[in-house]
Amino acid sequence: MEGKKKDVTIYDLAHELNVSPSTVSRALNDHYSIGKKTKKAVKQLAEERGYRPNTIASSLRTNRSNTIGIMVSWINRPFISSLISGIEKAARESGHQVIISQSYDKPELEKDNLQALYDSRISALIVSLAMGTTDYQHFDLFTNNGIPVVFVDRIPSIHDVHKVHINNFNAAFEATEHLIDQGCTRIAHFGGARHQSIYEDRRSGYIAALKKNNVDVDESLIIQATSLNAEEGLRLTEQVLELENPPDGIFCANDTAAVSAIQYAKKMGIRIPEELAIIGFNNDPICEIIDPPLSSVDHPAVEMGEAAIKQALAMLEGEIATDSATRVTLDTQVVVRASSLRKG
Template identity: 40%
Template sequence: MKKGRVTIKDIAKALNISASTVSRALKDHPAIKKETKQAVVKLAKKLKYHPNLLAISLLQKKTHTIGVIVPEITSHFFSTIITGIQSVLSPAGYNISISLSNESYDEEVAIVEKMAKSQIDGVLVSPASSTKKYKHFKALQKNGIPLVVFDRDCPGLNVDKVLVDDYDGAFQAVEYLIKSGCKNIAHISGPPELSISKHRLNGYIDALKKNNMPILPENIVHVAGFSHEDGIGPSESLLKSQTPLDAIFAVNDSIAIAAMHTAKKLGFKIPDDISIIGFDDEPHSSYFVPALSTVWQPAYSVGMLSARLLLKHLQDSEEISGYREEIFRPELVIRTSSKEI
């Protein structure tokens, strides 16, 4: 027997039968004699034969692989979403191929093009912060590859979407700060072009408006990214400003933790001098001193529902009319980085 991958032809040659007979025997075809089936199965096990999934995929015109594109994977939020996706797709017989856009539109376009060429069955994507055009997503749809967008919206793109009500989460957080007695609340917002940044900023502004509090442009700063390092400079500029702040609502937990670090460094006591609230409820947030108040998002559920919507497109023989947009409501989690009401 030759070295390398064992094929159906190798088994057929060893048993002096045709390759088609081996193929049907392995599929337990009723037209094949019992003795032949037993001989084929026995030899296949002995030689450690495995089906060529690529060849099967080409015949079926399906790869049973789903592409998942996320901006990054280091945060608990995206890793939990991926776990939710896996919990639905794996039992359904699908593998997932995870790619990182690193918040780059160009990388995202390149990933989508590669996935389309590899005949991927479907795509789940959380768009990069720099994604403003959706031509690459529309190209997938034209090629018959179903697409579901999660977490970050693509306004005007007609696809199924699974989102979190970022506006409501921000509104809850800022209104809590107001009710706890805070008078001068700043907001460290995300990249201005990103949908989640816009929604959380609008929630912040509307909570102030509802409570007849002034909206000061100098109290709103934007970060270039979502890491701890991205939050140091903006939080310093806010805390060193001439107008004394008594609260900061940050676009996510990493930025909020950067603000806490900066506040402590500058001599602020948390929450006596300044309250700080984040967004995401990363697991480590509860272990800081003080523990970070934040907005919890149902990341696992976002992943599960996104996968289920995509699976529906893949399994339904009839074309699905219309698109679904599912929005989860987040929950405010109060810990010791903010004052009690």
């Protein structure tokens, strides 16, 4: 494995542009005394050369800190908080600290925050993509400079990356087949953005289970959401229950939307699970609090975090090449509770 590249300094940029180091510094800081043309040239070269401002202690000039960067969508989601817990615990045990950033499911914010993590001289990066991310070029800044990147849960739809995930197709197949086994014949699916492989796989697993069991695939019952938050869960449940032939089962791609489905159905006087069986995904703590308790697919967040940090540390130690591709797939299972249990 090749060693990390030497840090690019403002002196290197100044020499290449044939200007003074102070001009480079002022241009990078948008000083009023520097013209727009010069600022553009300096910033463009800085990006091309992978320049990182030395924003932390000079002891980090060794090119390797003891800090792992974490980029996730929403810190307040139970799955994500458990994922972070697994990463942080394993990182601490190995003598590393973590810096956590969230994208709020916005690709542009993800990109900006990744730049901040890079400028903080992190030694490795663990990422769960924003819902809307379809372009992965902003990760080149890390991989081109030898910084390990591990994707977890929401992973890119490309093959040459390091990733930790579950078999979302199989998990969705089993969840859907559970509803079929309980007597459901019209099963709705609330999914996430299909360009995210986890939601595409869950949709595919759902459809495969229907076809295997000779249940009609009704496109009016398959809805791809934009965020799968509580409000969207309520809206989608209202939408499918107002159909001329409403569903008798719902498989949600997360527990947040599934809980909203229970709440809306109960408000409308629909009996769960007798008239509408519901199952979610993630096995969040709220599954045991909502009435009736929500069936769900267990999503081993802590273990996924531990596996991700293990991959990152292996790259830092030279045991795995950063420019290779590795995959860790963890097991999962359907956790049956009262929201879907029609048969004893």
